[in-house]
Amino acid sequence: MTTRRSVLGLLGAAPAMVALPAAAETTETTKTAKAAKTKDVRSFERFLADQAAQDKFSGTVLLAHRGRPVLIRSHGMAYDSAHNTKDTIFCVASISKIFTAVAVAQLAQAGKLAFHDPLSRYLDGFPDKVTLHHLLTHTSGLGRPALGSGPPPTWQSFDEAMTGTLDLVRSTPPQFTPPGAEHRYSNDGYWVLGAVVAKVSGLSFFDYVREHVFRPAGMTRTDYYTKPQVLAAKDIAHPYWTQPSGARVDGTASPYFPYTNGPAGGVYSTVSDLLAFTRSYGKVLRRPFVDLITSGKVALPPASLPTQTNFYAYGHVDAIVADQRVFGHSGSGPGMANRLDVFPSADWVSIVLSNYDTSVDPIVAAAREAITG
Template structure:
């Protein structure tokens, strides 16, 4: 980046470290899938931390677990609407669905019963399950957002049962290694920051414990580095490699539940926290464990993401800092639009393009990259959607009003496209074409004054 941009980013980081009294803090900016800036303040064992210094991720671990669950879904091993009982039978909350557990709407208690799990050695799944009596359900499943660390302990057990190995081995094999996250581990390895609590009224420190969380580990066990977390930030932004299809990650970023304000500013998808901030739609996750704070957040619209890792129990506004880093990067160096260039288009798609009408409302159908179609109203936003080919003149809606719906092309005997059938709505070349199979028919008198 430009030196002026780098200084602005470093100054923002330095201001937070100084004002919040953070022992050490590291951060990075990711653009177009690559780490383009990183910075650090404070010290680890007397020297500044670097991009390979490990910090604890806390609840960012949940997003990695969620990605592994989505792989099971994409393989057809489960449906997100399946009740938990279908995969982990015998619990006292088996009616909650997989999607509800992923989005914290399953109604489960926020913390595991017993002592504070983040500071206590964890037990086995059997011990955790035995502690989750009928009182573990605090809200009707699906009724509201209620953040549940326990829910992700349960999802870790689901992964283990499907793959026949531990949740950690699943995440290592299916997420970490393919993304090149070689410095992400359940316990610190090599150079790492120690977790500290900073006294609220004096500049002194208290070391925090970092026990193994056992069956609760899928909720917040992992440690990582700037370099590794940058790869995950890029993944959330859509650079998914062979781990998940970009459409699946977009599904994870989609809103499943939102806060209770008049206009939502925070929400949750499938394993990802969502934020609306000054016109931006951001997705990622924060993390906190005793001694550590972490954040990864990305704006898939601009392709810019940011990450922050700190070794303090509390103090810095870590989400606000990450959002500010994105904002600084985009304001100082806005992305140039991609150059337009002509591209190969299947000639069979050309007759579908142009003007279509839903009743009297005109729409334009265009061919867009990757052999997809875009259907947009001529005026205003309306029911705009993109469609992916399914074959045999069928197309799947990807977003907007028609997400998940099927568009089918009707043709004359000579193969000429005559109408589009989209979720029972019939689009025609002219408004209410009497030759098309419009539900309810067309008045024989036609249009009149």
């Protein structure tokens, strides 16, 4: 394991500011508004660089308007001999839940399941009163409250990981009853949803998402990469875990680095692929189902980021920030901190992918201010 605090400083990939093509201006008001927005984006760029200079950020950030990148910036190292770039692949952690929810919604759209179906209709050994809606909104009560202190299971395939996780969930008493009584975030619940997708579709969960979500969305460099693939790749960022001493170590050298984080957090992607996905909601789902899965279902307590309202939807968080709706998801864990924000009315997207576990909330807040200001 190697620490990196001594080698980072201001290291980063060559800047990549992608300017929108000039368009004919029709009014002075339009020119003024555009200039103000450019100023806001420049201010955000300086803030991001300062965060990296203080070794608080390593990763790639993208801001886009109407589907076109306005700013792409990369800082820090993907691993000891490679800088992060705009093409670096990061583990997006719980942003992965978006794709699991889309897979479930596709099957509902096709009439192959319904959101309020009981889980026991598809999988044996689970409580009858738990529904797919409960799993999608983290209100099922299913899942382990903690993952334990010992080394993770030594699974060596997606099938082993899926079967082993379901067995663990089945053997764990519900965290609360009845289902729907509480919102309690459950990664295990999304593994269970992955098993439902596999049961209903006749494909492995991972193959289903590759074929029916990633491919039609044009996500050419996105996949459920495994530990061996991460170790062998030259374009995948390694997660750098913060130690109690403050030093950071390469998490891929740890026995705690899992084979896969599966349907709950196992997607690896780039900022460009995630942007492509945000433009593809209408391709992978019909519009009413897009609205359904992204709109709030369960009120959440105040978040670490200021919001006017904050709800959990189906694999999405739905909020109002500065009188604008924002939906997407965060993703965090040892050596990773991410956020996907979609501003549908303003047609902006903000994507932050990091291979540090230092919170990116200040960067997310600054991006939101630049977009809504």
